[in-house]
Amino acid sequence: MEYKKIKVSAKSPVPQLAGSIVISVENGDNVELRAVGASAVNQMYKAIASARGTLASKGKDLYIKPGFDEIREDGCEKTVMIAHIVIH
Numbered sequence: 870m871e872y873k874k875i876k877v878s879a880k881s882p883v884p885q886l887a888g889s890i891v892i893s894v895e896n897g898d899n900v901e902l903r904a905v906g907a908s909a910v911n912q913m914y915k916a917i918a919s920a921r922g923t924l925a926s927k928g929k930d931l932y933i934k935p936g937f938d939e940i941r942e943d944g945c946e947k948t949v950m951i952a953h954i955v956i957h
Contacts, residue, residue, distance in 0.1 A: 881909070933953070
């Protein structure tokens with residue numbers, strides 16, 4: 870299954886991120902959000918909750934499958950929190 874990948878940072882604005890999720894889902898795309906660090910994960914899940922509310926008002930629901938991945942950045946291994954989002 871193909872996913873549209875969106876990288877989330879601690880400074881990602883929640884309204885814009887939620888809007889990206891809504892637009893992608895309405896276009897029929899499955900979305901993969903990726904975040905490194907507690908603040909980025911916080912922004913990611915706030916945006917998911919906001920997008921879910923917006924889509925619920927349109928009669929749609931999101932399913933979220935959380936997961937983890939490892940990346941190597943600046944010689945260090947880091948854990949990436951992943952949220953796969955599909956419409957149902």
